[in-house]
Amino acid sequence: AQSVTQPDIHITVSEGASLELRCNYSYGATPYLFWYVQSPGQGLQLLLKYFSGDTLVQGIKGFEAEFKRSQSSFNLRKPSVHWSDAAEYFCAVVPYSSASKIIFGSGTRLSIRP
Amino acid sequence: DTEVTQTPKHLVMGMTNKKSLKCEQHMGHRAMYWYKQKAKKPPELMFVYSYEKLSINESVPSRFSPECPNSSLLNLHLHALQPEDSALYLCASSQEGAVGYTFGSGTRLTVV
Secondary structure, three states: OOOOOOOOOOOEOOOOOOOOOEEEEEEEOOOOOEEEEEEEOOOOOEEEEEEEOOOOOOOHHHHHEEEEHHEEEEEEEEEOOOHOOEEEEEEEOOHHHHHOEHHHHHHHEEEEEE | OOOEEEEOOOOEEEOOOOOEEEEEEEOOOOOOOOEEEOOOOOOOOEEEOOOOOEEEOOOOOOEEEEEEEEOOOOEEEEEEEOOOEEEEEEEEEEEOOOOOOEEEOOEEEEEO
């Protein structure tokens, strides 16, 4: 079945530590891939997106993501987190078969330890 | 203007009320979307409008009625809602197709 999976429901990291949030997708062809961030009670903000080309994608707020076709993964990374990064992070895909729909993963809640 | 504006930000309504949510964008996007998001869950697609015509309805109950009066506006009319309809309602827009969404900040709806 087609899906996008975020295996970590909740992650806590110390301020200044590095971060990696996992995302795996299951589609026949490589879909368009996105990471969004949502602060409590707010809408979603696009961090970065991958359509094709360079597999390491730079985004806003110091985030980057690496597309690995062999692993069907699109993990989000940040070398040093800040307290303001505490939020919910959603991986999302737009499958070629249904370009009008964006499918979200279940989300990973990031907490920052002072 | 690179924003999607949603009004109101908060809405409390009774189960017999009629209310409307409004969404506006001036980016020239021709696709607009309504999503529903329950607490601690990802957004779920409700409706897609493409070139002001309804193209996707994800089997949403008829107590939710979308309307796209022009290419910049998207409304969601609410009538006879249930308490379980309480959620964050998000509007988004994009160029044709779903790549490059811009989301609004949402309307927090509480049905009492």
